[in-house]
Amino acid sequence: MSNIANAFARGKAFIPFITCGDPDLETTAACVRACVANGASLIELGIPFSDPTAEGPVIQAANLRALTGGITTDRIFGLVRDLRRDVTVPMVFMTYANVVFSYGAERFISACRDIGVDGLILPDLPFEEKGEFLPLCQQYGVDLISLVAPTSAGRIAMIAREAEGFLYIVSSLGVTGTRSEITTDLASIVKVVRANTAIPCAIGFGISTPEQAVKMADLSDGAIVGSAIIKLLAQYGKDAPERVGAYVRTMTEALRP
Amino acid sequence: MSNGRFGIHGGQYIPETLMNAVIELEAAYEHFKNDPDFDRELTYLFNEYAGRPSRLYYAEKMTQDLGGAKIYLKREDLNHTGAHKINNVLGQALLAKKMGKTRLIAETGAGQHGVATATAAALMGMRCVVFMGEEDTKRQALNVYRMRLLGAEVVPVTTGTATLKDAVSEAMREWTRRIDDTHYCLGSVMGPHPFPTIVRDFQAVISREIKQQLQEKEGRLPDAVIACVGGGSNAIGSFYHFIPEPSVRLIGCEAAGRGVDTFETAATIATGRLGIFHGMKSYFCQDEYGQIAPVYSISAGLDYPGIGPEHAWLHDTGRAEYVPITDDEAVDAFEYLARTEGIIPAIESAHAVAYAQKLAPTMGKDRIVVITISGRGDKDCAAIARYRGEDIHE
Numbered sequence: 001m002s003n004i005a006n007a008f009a010r011g012k013a014f015i016p017f018i019t020c021g022d023p024d025l026e027t028t029a030a031c032v033r034a035c036v037a038n039g040a041s042l043i044e045l046g047i048p049f050s051d052p053t054a055e056g057p058v059i060q061a062a063n064l065r066a067l068t069g070g071i072t073t074d075r076i077f078g079l080v081r082d083l084r085r086d087v088t089v090p091m092v093f094m095t096y097a098n099v100v101f102s103y104g105a106e107r108f109i110s111a112c113r114d115i116g117v118d119g120l121i122l123p124d125l126p127f128e129e130k131g132e133f134l135p136l137c138q139q140y141g142v143d144l145i146s147l148v149a150p151t152s153a154g155r156i157a158m159i160a161r162e163a164e165g166f167l168y169i170v171s172s173l174g175v176t177g178t179r180s181e182i183t184t185d186l187a188s189i190v191k192v193v194r195a196n197t198a199i200p201c202a203i204g205f206g207i208s209t210p211e212q213a214v215k216m217a218d219l220s221d222g223a224i225v226g227s228a229i230i231k232l233l234a235q236y237g238k239d240a241p242e243r244v245g246a247y248v249r250t251m252t253e254a255l256r257p
Numbered sequence: 258m259s260n261g262r263f264g265i266h267g268g269q270y271i272p273e274t275l276m277n278a279v280i281e282l283e284a285a286y287e288h289f290k291n292d293p294d295f296d297r298e299l300t301y302l303f304n305e306y307a308g309r310p311s312r313l314y315y316a317e318k319m320t321q322d323l324g325g326a327k328i329y330l331k332r333e334d335l336n337h338t339g340a341h342k343i344n345n346v347l348g349q350a351l352l353a354k355k356m357g358k359t360r361l362i363a364e365t366g367a368g369q370h371g372v373a374t375a376t377a378a379a380l381m382g383m384r385c386v387v388f389m390g391e392e393d394t395k396r397q398a399l400n401v402y403r404m405r406l407l408g409a410e411v412v413p414v415t416t417g418t419a420t421l422k423d424a425v426s427e428a429m430r431e432w433t434r435r436i437d438d439t440h441y442c443l444g445s446v447m448g449p450h451p452f453p454t455i456v457r458d459f460q461a462v463i464s465r466e467i468k469q470q471l472q473e474k475e476g477r478l479p480d481a482v483i484a485c486v487g488g489g490s491n492a493i494g495s496f497y498h499f500i501p502e503p504s505v506r507l508i509g510c511e512a513a514g515r516g517v518d519t520f521e522t523a524a525t526i527a528t529g530r531l532g533i534f535h536g537m538k539s540y541f542c543q544d545e546y547g548q549i550a551p552v553y554s555i556s557a558g559l560d561y562p563g564i565g566p567e568h569a570w571l572h573d574t575g576r577a578e579y580v581p582i583t584d585d586e587a588v589d590a591f592e593y594l595a596r597t598e599g600i601i602p603a604i605e606s607a608h609a610v611a612y613a614q615k616l617a618p619t620m621g622k623d624r625i626v627v628i629t630i631s632g633r634g635d636k637d638c639a640a641i642a643r644y645r646g647e648d649i650h651e
Contacts, residue, residue, distance in 0.1 A: 049547075049548065050417065050548040050549045051417060051422060051423070051426050051534065051535075051549050053272070053426045053429050053430060053535070054272045054430075054433070056430075057416075060416055064417075067548060072546050073546050073547075074546075096533075097270050097533040098532045098533045098534050098541075098543070098547040098549070099546065099547045099548075100547075101531075101532060101533050101547065102530075102532055102543060102545075102546060102547025103546065103547065123272050123273075124270045124271055124272060124533070124536070125270060126269060126270075126271060126272070126273050126276050127273070127276070128260070128268075128269055128276070129268055129269060129270055132533075146273075147272070147273045148273060149272070149273045149274040149276075150274070151273075151274050151275075151276075151277050151278070151436060152273055152274075152276070152277065153277060154277070155273075155276065155277065159273075170273065170274060173274060173433060173434055173435065173436065174274075174430070174433050174434035174435075175430045175433060175434070
């Protein structure tokens with residue numbers, strides 16, 4: 001069984017997203033540890049990409065800050081190796097197909113296994129293209145995580161049946177970023193997901209408040225939060241980890257039964 | 258493997274949110290491309306509105322001056338809106354309208370595709386939003402005004418390098434926000450399947466006409482067809498019907514900027530490597546970690562770090578050749594064609610003229626070269642004047 005299942009074994013999962021190297025790797029490491037100390041179930045680590053087409057302005061800016069600071073894929077692998085000395089919660093990479101492809105898919109995915117990364121989220125790799133990396137992910141035991149969106153009508157069952165790790169449900173149209181309201185009929189999507197797979201599902205995109213997180217986690221198995229955390233990093237930089245930890249605490253406490 | 262492959266290139270590397278939209282687009286296109294009514298309507302628009310067929314002009318003075326192959330110019334600059342972009346836009350706008358879409362979004366570099374999209378939207382009573390790199394809105398201020406005059410909203414894109422690639426990214430983001438009523442009118446033979454095929458098919462009218470016109474004038478095929486390549490839509494349009502004719506050399510001219518040995522270049526085939534970006538697998542200018550490189554060319558329309566997947570395949574198979582042309586060479590050619598033939602080409606098209614100046618003298622007088630003049634150069638006059646140290650205002 002995938003290590004990712006452990007993230008969902010003790011109630012609703014809270015999944016924070018952090019862009020690696022924003023503003024530097026020391027801050028990223030401190031943020032991850034603050035998330036874990038405050039009850040995060042799984043950490044989504046973003047490897048920055050120059051042109052992140054699925055991201056809104058907040059995470060775009062984080063990517064830019066990290067790349068300007070000289071972050072590279074190799075340095076991020078080093079960060080994860082360091083984190084794995086004490087961090088046991090599952091960790092997954094979120095990046096774009098070219099980052100994996102350009103590094104050499106086998107070199108990248110085997111490195112994921114070696115350093116203890118449990119899964120891979122690639123927003124520009126839809127179901128039709130997953131053959132690009134899936135055989136290697138299976139060979140090295142790295143879950144290739146699938147996404148479903150509000151516009152996935154007629155595709156949800158197909159995607160869910162082959163999903164690994166957990167299924168990432170995109171809450172609403174558009175790119176990442178906080179939203180005051182999420183109006184998608186997520187219950188109907190989750191219903192199709194449940195009918196087609198036993199793996200857990202979590203909802204992301206647009207979630208920032210504990211109320212939203214509870215609502216989303218009630219519908220599914222967990223909530224994913226990115227931009228709200230990245231905003232703290234944008235505002236507080238190196239001083240962000242403590243505030244990120246406090247924020248994560250409000251979210252995980254709200255999710256506790 | 259999935260649909261829309263040219264060899265190993267192409268594919269559909271896009272967010273799940275957009276998958277049903279491209280599937281719906283493909284289904285609609287497959288239906289309408291064989292629909293006689295659609296064909297009739299599009300042909301009517303091509304001929305009566307855009308002014309097709311465009312002329313194939315014998316450039317006698319240039320031919321004599323260069324002293325080699327006979328040179329013909331395919332005059333896409335004479336189309337309505339001043340470039341080949343209108344061919345694709347009329348096709349896609351008509352298709353979008355048949356699909357029930359009421360709003361067009363587009364990216365633009367030099368502004369030619371934006372102007373063409375704004376034009377088609379005005380003609381067909383659709384709303385239009387054009388994304389344009391902020392840097393390009395400065396380089397091409399006149400085209401920004403033209404788009405607004407035509408009723409379009411122009412959104413300056415400030416992210417990344419604030420040029421064409423960022424405009425494409427922003428248009429893709431906007432499409433994921435709003436799919437129901439919106440068609441993304443992509444301007445080149447790039448992006449996810451089915452765009453490279455759709456855009457090629459609408460631009461293929463260029464080579465269909467060249468073939469027929471040259472048959473009438475010379476009774477034979479050309480020996481070489483030369484076109485500039487950014488994403489590569491005018492080039493693929495110029496090449497397409499000659500691909501099965503092995504005697505015809507197909508030559509794409511990339512923007513080398515300040516040179517392929519500098520970082521200030523946009524020559525993808527010369528300096529890029531295989532990657533996955535903007536929905537497709539193809540060649541891209543990128544660093545060792547796959548970060549897309551900031552590219553540079555004097556030409557806003559060629560200032561793109563990738564190339565369409567069919568070109569990547571034509572390069573792999575050796576069927577087409579791709580050559581880099583520097584800013585200096587393109588500016589010289591811009592001035593040369595103006596003085597020699599009284600035709601001011603777009604700075605993009607001037608890249609093709611520049612290579613013809615090198616190639617034609619090496620060929621016999623019994624040979625024939627066709628250069629596609631993809632657009633008119635009025636939009637570039639102020640920028641070229643500045644390049645030559647003359648500060649004029651539009």
